[in-house]
Amino acid sequence: MSIAIEVQNLRRVYRASTSILGREKKEIVAVSDVSFDIKQGELFGLLGPNGAGKTTTVKMLATLLIPTSGTATIAGYDVVHQAQKVRESIGFIFGGERGLYWRLSGEDNLRYFASLYRLDPSEAKKRIPYLIELVGLKGRENEKIEGYSRGMKQRLHIARTLLHDPDILFLDEPTIGLDPVGARELRSIVRDLQSEKKTILLTTHYMFEADALCDRIGVIKHGEIVALDTPQNLKQGVQDLSVIEMEVYGIGSEVLDKLRAQPHVDSVSLEDREQKQALVIQSSHGSEIVQDVINNLNGYRVERVVVREPTLEDAYVRLVGG
Amino acid sequence: MQRTTTQTGLLYTIISNLRMFYEGSRLSYIALFHWLRPSTYLASKIIMPLNQILFFTFLGEFSGQNTRDFYVIGNAVQMAAISGIYGVTMSIGGDRWAGTLPYLFGAPSSRLVMFLGRAFFHILDGAVGVIFGLVLGVLVLGLDLSQADPLLLLLAIIAATISSSGLGLLLGSVSLVTVNVWFFNNTLYFLLLLFSGANIARDDMPAWMVAVGDILPLTRSIEAARRVAAGGSFDDISGLLTVEVLLGLFYASFGFTFFRWIEFQARRRGTIDRM
Ligand SMILES: Nc1ncnc2c1ncn2[C@@H]1O[C@H](COP(=O)(O)OP(=O)(O)OP(=O)(O)O)[C@@H](O)[C@H]1O
Numbered sequence A: 001m002s003i004a005i006e007v008q009n010l011r012r013v014y015r016a017s018t019s020i021l022g023r024e025k026k027e028i029v030a031v032s033d034v035s036f037d038i039k040q041g042e043l044f045g046l047l048g049p050n051g052a053g054k055t056t057t058v059k060m061l062a063t064l065l066i067p068t069s070g071t072a073t074i075a076g077y078d079v080v081h082q083a084q085k086v087r088e089s090i091g092f093i094f095g096g097e098r099g100l101y102w103r104l105s106g107e108d109n110l111r112y113f114a115s116l117y118r119l120d121p122s123e124a125k126k127r128i129p130y131l132i133e134l135v136g137l138k139g140r141e142n143e144k145i146e147g148y149s150r151g152m153k154q155r156l157h158i159a160r161t162l163l164h165d166p167d168i169l170f171l172d173e174p175t176i177g178l179d180p181v182g183a184r185e186l187r188s189i190v191r192d193l194q195s196e197k198k199t200i201l202l203t204t205h206y207m208f209e210a211d212a213l214c215d216r217i218g219v220i221k222h223g224e225i226v227a228l229d230t231p232q233n234l235k236q237g238v239q240d241l242s243v244i245e246m247e248v249y250g251i252g253s254e255v256l257d258k259l260r261a262q263p264h265v266d267s268v269s270l271e272d273r274e275q276k277q278a279l280v281i282q283s284s285h286g287s288e289i290v291q292d293v294i295n296n297l298n299g300y301r302v303e304r305v306v307v308r309e310p311t312l313e314d315a316y317v318r319l320v321g322g
Numbered sequence B: 001m002q003r004t005t006t007q008t009g010l011l012y013t014i015i016s017n018l019r020m021f022y023e024g025s026r027l028s029y030i031a032l033f034h035w036l037r038p039s040t041y042l043a044s045k046i047i048m049p050l051n052q053i054l055f056f057t058f059l060g061e062f063s064g065q066n067t068r069d070f071y072v073i074g075n076a077v078q079m080a081a082i083s084g085i086y087g088v089t090m091s092i093g094g095d096r097w098a099g100t101l102p103y104l105f106g107a108p109s110s111r112l113v114m115f116l117g118r119a120f121f122h123i124l125d126g127a128v129g130v131i132f133g134l135v136l137g138v139l140v141l142g143l144d145l146s147q148a149d150p151l152l153l154l155l156a157i158i159a160a161t162i163s164s165s166g167l168g169l170l171l172g173s174v175s176l177v178t179v180n181v182w183f184f185n186n187t188l189y190f191l192l193l194l195f196s197g198a199n200i201a202r203d204d205m206p207a208w209m210v211a212v213g214d215i216l217p218l219t220r221s222i223e224a225a226r227r228v229a230a231g232g233s234f235d236d237i238s239g240l241l242t243v244e245v246l247l248g249l250f251y252a253s254f255g256f257t258f259f260r261w262i263e264f265q266a267r268r269r270g271t272i273d274r275m
C-alpha cells in the first residue's frame, strides 16, 4: 500500500509577544519533532492533551502554516513548495461551528465553496445534493445556517470539505461540542468515508471514538510523538495493568499523594462528578491491592469498587501521564 | 479535428470559469454585505443619498458658489463610494468575522478571482446607487439632464464605481489586520467629499487640494458626469474616464498585493485564525 502522508521531523515554533507593547517575544515550541507516515486509505488518529500540538500539525499539513523545519508531503506533494497541489488533494475541517457564512443557506454555502474549489457549476449541481443527503441535511438545505444547530453546522463542514472529492481528509476534532447522538451520527459519516478508502487524519479527545474508528493512533505530547501503534497494541501495552475505579466522597490531594506512594500503584486520578468523585487507580496488581487502597481511605466514604480491564484511555493516561 | 475539440474545450472552460466567477461573486455579496436587509438596503440607497444630496446642495447654494446642479451631480456620483468603500470593505473584511479565512486560504482557487469577485457586485450595486441619486436629484431638486447622453452618463458612473471599488479593495485588505475599519473608511469617505470636487469646485481649490484630488477616485468621474450633463461628447470625457479606471486598477492591484502579503504573513506567523 502506498504512502499518502509522509511527515519527517516536522517542527513549528511560534513567537508570541508577552508584553502589551509586543517588545518581549517568547518562543513556544508547539511541535518539536514529529515524524509519521499514513498509508493510503488509512484512518490515523492523533491524540494528545490540550496544547500538545495536534492542531498545529494539522495546519502545517493543510498548508495553512509554514513549518519551522522538517518536511511533509501529501500525495507526494510538498506542503510548502507545492501548496497548490496539496490543496487540490485535501479537505480539512477545524472543529467547531465557525467558518461558514451565516447569512447563506446550507446549500449556498456549499455553492460558494464549490466555486472556490473550482468545481464546474454543472458538476456542483449534482454533487451538492448528494453531499447534503450524505451528511443528513436533506430538507434543511435551504435554511440560513444561522438557524442551524451546532451539529448541523459541523455536518455541513464535512459536506464542504468533500465538495472536490479529495482523497485525503484532515478532521480536527470533528465531534467537539456535539451531543452523544450528534457525535454518533458524525462518526458514522466518518466510517462511510473510511469505507470509501479516503485517507483520514483525525484528532479527538474522545478515546472510545479513537478506539472505534482508527486503524492506527499516534499519541503526541509536548510536540512529540510518544507512541504510535494500532489501538489493540496500545492497549496490549497496558495489559499488565488493571484498573480500579471507585466512587468516593470529599477526598483531597494529600490523600492522592499518599495513594501514589503505595507500592504497585502506577497512577492515580480523581474526577469530580457532582457530589461524588471518581477515583481511578492503575496498578499491575489489580484486585490484590484493593484492600490496601481502601485502608488508605480510612474515614472516607467509599462506594462501588470495580476492577476492570484497561481501555485505550488507560493506555493514553499512562502515556501522557496523569 | 483535434483543433475543434480544443477550441470547444477552451470555450467551455471560459464559460464555466465565467459562471464560477459570477456565482462566487453573487454569493459573497449576499454572504458578507451586512446592509443587505431590505430595510437597511433601501436606507442606504435612498435615505442616505437623499440626506447627503439635500444637505450639500442647500449648503452649497446658500454659500452661492456654484449652481444647484453642480452639487446634485457631485453628490450623486459620490454615492459610488458607499458601495465602493463600505460595501467592498465589508466583503473582504467579513471573512475575518465569519472565521472563514482558513478555508479561503486553504482553497486552491485563484486569489485574484476570489479578490475581484468580492468587488464585482458592489460595482454594479454602486452604479444603481448613483442612478438612484441622480433620479432623486431630478425628481426632488429639478436636476436638468436634458442635454446629457444617457450612455455617456452611464460610462461615467461605471468608471466612478470601478475606481471607488478599487480603493475599497485596498481598504478591505487593510481591514483584515486593523482593529478599526470604520475609522479608515469614514476618513476616506470624508476626504472624498472634500477633495473630489463633489462640493468644492476644483478651480477654487488651492494647488495642494487639487493634487490630493488628482490621486483620489471619483474626482475625474464627477468632472466627466458634469461635462456630460452640460452636453459633452465622448471625446470630452474619454481621457478622464481612462485615467479614472486606471486609478481604480492601481488601488485594486495595490490592495491585492497587500492581500497576498497578509496571506503569506498569516501562514508564516501562524495567525490565520487569530486575525
Ligand atoms: N498562533 C499561535 N501563536 C502562539 N502560540 C500558539 C499559536 N497557536 C498555538 N499556539 C500554542 O502552541 C501549542 C500547541 O497548540 P495546538 O493548538 O497545536 O494544540 P492542540 O494539541 O491542538 O490542543 P487542543 O487539544 O487544545 O486543541 C499551545 O501551547 C498553544 O498555546
Ligand SMILES: [Mg+2]
Binding pocket: A054, A055, A056, A172
Ligand atoms: Mg487543537
